Amino acid sequence: MNESAVFQDSRVAAPDSGDPPTIGVLALQGDVREHVAALDLCGAEPVLVRRPAELAAVDALVLPGGESTAISKLLEIFELLEPLRARLRDGMPAFGSCAGMILLADEVLDTRPDARHLSGIDMTVRRNAFGRQVDSFETDLDFAGLEGGPMRAVFIRAPWVERAGDGVEVLARVPGGPAAGRIVAVRQGSVLATAFHPEVTGDHRVHRMFVDLVRAR
Template sequence: MAKRVGVLAFQGGVREHADMLRGLGCEVTLVKKASQLDEIDGIVLPGGESSTMDRILRRFDMRDQLAEKLQEGLPVLGTCAGLIMLAHHLEDPAPGQETLDVLDIDVRRNAFGPQRDSAVERIETTFGVVEAAFIRAPEVVRVGESIEVIARVDGRVVGVSAPTALGISFHPELTGDSTIHEQFLALV
């Protein structure tokens, strides 16, 4: 039976993640309601604007349910804004911005510069070399004891993992590199 994976579908790289997951044999649910969280085996929090995603989750009364599911062990992959949402603490939150407090990490938003500084690089991860797009990417500035660093760029932490979560600063779904998604599916 195929794994049913949700993609939080309010904004950001929803289609790219859904296409990649389908290509890896998953059934994909575009998650827009809290009730859908009970129908999935794992979830992707895509890139986009983290403060906007936070406001939408609260407006649609999904934030607490999503945080609870993730803290109970629902496998999750957070890319870019998704990584920001998974953090315990943000160094530079937008006014009123909250996180889901899933990973024991601190994150700084837009650490790799503005959108015009976006770049595609091949980076070394614990899973092998990954072709990664960095777009206004965040940086992990503190890693808790329960967190494994899976990727660095110039000494800066851009990928972390925990038993049921992967968080990355970059966008492999935009380059077509399925390495990280395959590792995520191993958690599901």
């Protein structure tokens, strides 16, 4: 990642008063630590989730970037797949970045036949849509609902959304280049997903949006 993308974000509002929401971070594989730090700075109480009992105790869950097929296998091994699907059906707020977006999809293209997904958002996602690791890139995105101007987005072997259902709000699209117009951030109800990694840049406005969404629940 280009070092210029790492900056201290002064645009995140101070944490709200009152009891902080308890937000789990799925800690099976991927960039767990970065999400924990961002949630803490946004006024939540982050906890690691590896077991069904830990999932049952949180108000919401973050699914981090990583390797989506590996995480899906680990969800089965740790007996989290069906409990997580059930909590999403019951309305638990969730946020997935990159691999987390893939896991939250209703349908996934270009993935392994044994991969599992959670059907948290009515969308079809194409895995590794932008190419391999060497095709990773950064760009500035206009993100609906965020004040403070465009945000720097880091795409690492990222997916994009091929189809967004009628109830899905499109929050951001690629602004230019060969992938111009591709959907890279969405929300359906209390479930949010980004194809990029807002946890690695220091700009925590997406995490703040999610924490506010959890508080509203």
